[in-house]
Structures are given as structure tokens and as C-alpha cells.
Amino acid sequence: MASTGTGNIEHKVTFCRICEPLCGMIATVEDGRLTALRPDKQHPLSAGFACPKGIAFTEVVNDPDRVTVPLRRGPDGFEPVGWDIALDDIAGRLSRILDRHGSGAVAWYFGNPAAFSYSHLMSVMPFIKGIGRHSHLFTASSQDTSNRLLASQFLYGSPMAVPIPDVLRTDFLVMIGANPVVSHGSFLTTPRIKDRMHDIVRRGGRVMIVDPRRTETAAQFEWQPITPDGDAYLLLSLLQVMFAENLADQRAVSAVADGLDWLRAQCVPFSPEATEDRTGIDPVTVRQLARDLAGTPRAAVYGRFGTSVGRNPTLTAYLIDVVNLVAGQLDTPGGSVFSTSGAPAERLMMMAMGAGMRRAFRRKKSRIGGFPSVIGAEPAAMLAKEISTPGDNRIRALFVSAGNPALSVPNGSELVGALGDLDLMVGLDLYVNETTAHCDYVLPVTTMYERDDFPVTFQNFQSTPFRQATEAVVAPRGQARTEWDIVADLTARLSKRPPVLAGLAGLRRLVERTGRAWGPRPIIDMMIRTSDGGDLFGLRRGGLNLRRLIGEHPHGVVVGEHIRTGVLHKVVVYRGGRIKLAHSEIGAEIEAVAQRDRPGEFPLRLIGMRQPRSENSWMHNSPTLMGPVLKRGDRAHGALMNADDAAALGVGDGDTVRIRSANGAIDIPVTLTDDIVRGAIAVPHGWGHNGSGGWKLANRGGGVNVNTLMSTAPADVEALAGMSWLTGVPVAVEPTTVTVTVGGTTEGVRMSGGQ
């Protein structure tokens, strides 16, 4: 690995893997210890940018609260044990559970950071699938991306075909439900995304942000306010206008897609006038937007998190692509494009994945709620009920890696209650968090700087085709090991290995016999060699392989100026290579949208809000990130509310309010603002560190778990992709403090205790 420095101080080139831009980093390593991180000025794309979280990561690596030895639950809480004792016991208990109850008794939940580690994904997936055909897999994706992947499966035949906006070339970017100034982009790897968006405006183009809140991003560009969960109506209206005004080149669309007549008929009832009370957007604006999207030569609509967690998110994701298609903006420069790797085998992979996942979607239904399998997983909102409901294939052993579902999925207290029914629970995490606190064992894992990596997940979401790989920067702290090693070791210790796992164990022995380390590197090497910029195993002189990428290009290499377009025939894997627009499932969702309930007992709508110094639930133990927050006292976690709504309810700025939903209630201080539409209230997620976790500073930050308000009733989970309902959730807000005047000074008096 490239490094410079004198004596015991080295400066190592690497990259951040907290969020999707994967910013280049220089790590200062003194006597083998990570002492500082700074942005890499020589990184071709992030070019000296890093956010506060990335810089603060040194504090995670060296955190005294980190789990650095295997922990076993004893009568007095967790106690350290050796790896052999831990893994022998886990393997023994797992083997007995498998013998007695079969593979349906075993489940794995992996969370967001798993997507940022090749060795994590490439070990856990084969393990849990290899356990047997009834095993359960849950991921953060049913709170995040499954709807988007399923929409691609419907339209193109494969969940791997996910279009992204061609940010570098577009002249009109419409972002729906995304706040990249804070999130740094999602399903979109565009380092320095804010600068790239300002470039659009600088070259005479426009950026429009469709969001119920005038976010940090909306404040810098055009803000189009919308009623929470109104996106499907807006998109249907855009299509209605495009058809009614003949803005679409229908011949061009019919040349690549089947079902245009079906689609046109579906949109008829949704004129902008008919949807105005659902979106809060004036029909003149909607018509103009439709004309601008169809009339600007390079325009792209992009939707992200805010469009993924409402009532009908698979439909919404489907409609975003269809709007791009009908506007003539799909698969064209500056439009909505498919970032392909250039590997000859890519289409074969997509075809195989697509066929397998389409079959599983039709045939495999979850035990509780009958939800279809989406990218091989079940809805995490059903995890608690899958543990606590008796019957065949009830979960008895649960592994949780890189996740904190007690805070991240709906109704965490139901889940925590259910965890007590398990016979075995094992966590693989950097910390004892609010979920792993309930484990029999918590196993210490490496941080991103303690392992080699290549960001497989994000290769096809890059605005600029780019390759970078890294070695570990420091040795693992304490006894931490990679998920790959832990899974391999556990597999080897199972008394009777299911056939797939036996095969993997055999393969491992074979590889080790040749003197090579068992790991994901050969697979990654092959990917690099066969995709854009690769050496094609010697056929392309000077091309890349993994060794050369790390050794000669530590800052990474741009392997193409722009995303390739004109690739529809490669990414659409249906026979004939044609997009399929007509689906009975989509028709049923359009029907459901038309019938959606109006506000009743709960008149307001809850939305989320990411924060620059938080990463979901897990960076609240960094003094650098938390210090300024804690200084502001109880404002570490607070809600944002429209000032007029507040006035109508008698709520003042800074008051603590009670937010109630059909599912629960939380008490939280509010800040009043005009920068959020009337009827909406925003609460950040990832808080609610109640002291059960081992992260002391996070516990001091506390906050409340907003997902207490969310439902796990099967009827409240989206029927298609099993998405949790996290935005546009009906709530009522009431003051918990009243303002009284005592001897001339104004004070708030609490009317009721905590929830």
C-alpha cells in the first residue's frame, strides 16, 4: 500500500466507507495506531473533501467503548471469553437448533454498514442462504431500497438494473425525497455531490428539490414543496400531462417498451387538478414541470429515501423511471442512465439474478404476512413476529451484524420483547448497541480501516466510472476479526454442515492448501480485470488488476469519463430486451393510491430528517461529533414543526411535545420553522440510546426512538417489497408544557411525565 512518512509515522492512502461517496482519505498511523484522518487532495473525485463524520472516524476506531474481545452474557452482564470458547459454543448450539428444528429456525439480520464491506456481504449471504432453504434473511433494505430494486425487477427483469441521474451532464435535475447536502447522496456515488449539483446551475441548468421540508439541499436550489407521501400522485399527474399534451414521443417509447397503452389508461384519472389536494402542488406548476422534463434535452428525475418509505413505494420508484422513459430521458446522456461496469459477463449475471429473483418473488412467501421474497430477503418489520409466533420455521437463532434493528425498524420495543424468546442470539458489531445488548454473544469485528476493501456494492451507482481498492491501514484492534473470518470459522465448527456450507468449507481447504489466503480477493480481482479499465487477463496492456490498483493507483483511477448510454438492450433482461410496463401488481397499487385514506384522528404527517453529524444510530459516541450537540443540552434530539401548525396547537418554540400515532407516543422538544409544509413534522431517527448499549456518550445523548411510532401490523407494511412505513405516518401532536407567568417571569410547566 502506498504510504509515506518518517520514523514510526506513516501516511496511508485509503478511503472512507461510512456513506456512499467513498471519499478519499489519508490515514496517519503512528506506531501502528490510527491517530488522524484527513481528506485526500489527490483523490480524482473527492479531491480534498471529507465531512465531519469521516474525519471523526479515528474516534470510532480507538473508542474505549468498542467491543474488542468476544463477549458472553453471564449472570452479571457481559464477560470476555476466548474466540474458541465462543465459537465452539455458538456452533454447538446452532448445530442442535438445526438438527431439531431445521434451517427455518435460523435468521440473520444485517444492517447498513454491511453494504460497505466486501468481505461482509460475500460471507454472510452464502452462509445464511447455505444453512438451508427455509432460513430467514433480513436487511436494512426493507427500510431503504427494496422498493427501488423491485421496481427494476418489474420494469427491466432484474433488480440489478437501477438507473441513476447523469448528474455530470444533465441540465435539469429533479430530486424527489433526497437531501444530498446532508446525506452525501444515496444510490448515487457522486463525490462532492453538492459541487456537482451547483455545476448544473453554473452551466445554465436547474436543480429542483421536491420535499415537504425546505432542506439544507432545497435551500441551495429550487424548492418544490409537496405533501408527505404525495409523490405517486405527482408522478401520475406528470404522466397524465405528458400523454394528454402529447409531450411524449410515443413511437420512441413503444420501440423499447411494451404496455404503453396500458400505462396511458392507468394515468387518465390523475390530472393535476385531481391530485392537487394530495400533493399540495398547484396544477399550473405540475403542467409546467411535465413540459420542462419532456422539453429539456437533458433532464433527469431521481427519487430516493423519502420516496421509498411511504405507503406505495414500489409504485413510486416504478413511476420515477416511467416518467424518465416517457419524457425521452431514459438511457440518454444527461438523463436517467444505467451505470454498467463494462464486464462481458455482466448481462449474464443480471439475467441469472433476474430470473432467480423473479421466481422467488412469485413462489417464496414469508411465514407471517405472506410477503414475497425481494432480493432474497423478508421484511424486517416482520422480524419480531417471526420470532414470537409459534409454528414451523419459527426463528430460534438470530445473528445480527452491522445493524441496530431495535432502533431502525418499526416498533423496536416489540422486537426487543421478542428477542427474549430466542434460544441463541449472536451479534457481530463494533459496539454493544441497543440490539446487540440482548445477545448471548457479541463478537468483535474490524472497522473499515482494519480490513482491505473494494466497494462492490457501489460500482454501478457511480456518476464517474471509477475504481479504488485499499489494504487495511492498521491491524485489527484487540481480538477483532472480519465477518469473513468469523463466518468461515463458525462454518468449520458446525457438527453437520448443510451441503452448500460443506462445499464452501471444502473450497476453503483447497485454497488454503495452495498456500493462498481464503478470502474474497480472487473474486474482486476477476471483477476488476474484466470490467472497464481492467487488464482482461493480459489482453489489455496496462489494464488494472487488484494488485496494480492498490499498488500503483492508491488514490484510485477514473476508468471512463461518463456513464455509457444506449445500454438498454444490455440491462433489460426480459426476452426481446424490452421494458415491461404492464403489471397487475402495479395496477393494484395505482388503485390503492386512488383510494388512500384522508387524515382522520391523526391530522399531521411525520417525516424523517437526517443530520450531518449522525450516521443512522451509530456515530453518537464520537466526542467530536457529539460534543457540540450535548452542549446544547436537550436539543441533541429534537423535532421540526411548522410554526402555524404549532400556533394552532398552542405549542411554542422549544416546547416539548407529545407525538402520538396509532402505534405509540414519544415526547420530544420542537423547533418551529416556516421551512416545512403545513401538516408535516420532522423527527430524526437513530436516537433513543436508553442505556442498554455500551456506548456511554451516546447514552448521554439519549433522545427517543422515533420508530416507536411506526407500525409492524402486516397491513401497514407495503405488500410488494415489504417496505416499512416510515414517512407520511399519521400523527397527532399535543403540548406537554403550558406557558404560565409566575411573578413576571415566563416558565414552562410540564403537564405530563415522559412517555
Ligand SMILES: Nc1nc2c(c(=O)[nH]1)N[C@H]1C(S)=C(S)[C@@H](COP(=O)(O)OP(=O)(O)OC[C@H]3O[C@@H](n4cnc5c(=O)[nH]c(N)nc54)[C@H](O)[C@@H]3O)O[C@H]1N2
Ligand atoms: N449525515 C448522514 N448521512 C447519511 C445518513 C445519516 O444517517 N446521516 N444515512 C445514510 C443512509 S443509510 C441513507 S439510506 C442515505 C439517505 O439519503 P437520502 O436519500 O438523501 O435521504 P434523506 O437524507 O433521508 O432525505 C430524504 C428526504 O426526503 C424527504 N421526505 C420525507 N418524506 C417524503 C415524501 O413523502 N416525499 C418527498 N418528496 N420527500 C420526502 C425528507 O424531508 C428528506 O429531506 O443517507 C446516507 N447518508
Ligand SMILES: Nc1nc2c(c(=O)[nH]1)N[C@H]1C(S)=C(S)[C@@H](COP(=O)(O)OP(=O)(O)OC[C@H]3O[C@@H](n4cnc5c(=O)[nH]c(N)nc54)[C@H](O)[C@@H]3O)O[C@H]1N2
Ligand atoms: N424512522 C426511520 N427509520 C429508519 C430510517 C429513517 O430515515 N427513519 N432509515 C433507515 C435506513 S435508510 C437504514 S440504512 C437503517 C439503518 O439501520 P441499521 O442498519 O439497522 O443500523 P445502523 O444504525 O446503521 O447501525 C449499524 C451498526 O453497525 C455497526 N457497524 C459499523 N461498522 C460495522 C462493520 O464494519 N461491521 C459490523 N459487523 N458492524 C459495524 C455499528 O456499530 C452499528 O451498531 O435505518 C432505517 N430506519
Ligand code: SF4
Ligand atoms: S461524506 Fe463523510 S462519511 Fe461519507 S464517505 Fe465522505 S467523508 Fe465519509
Ligand SMILES: [Mo]
Ligand atoms: Mo440507508
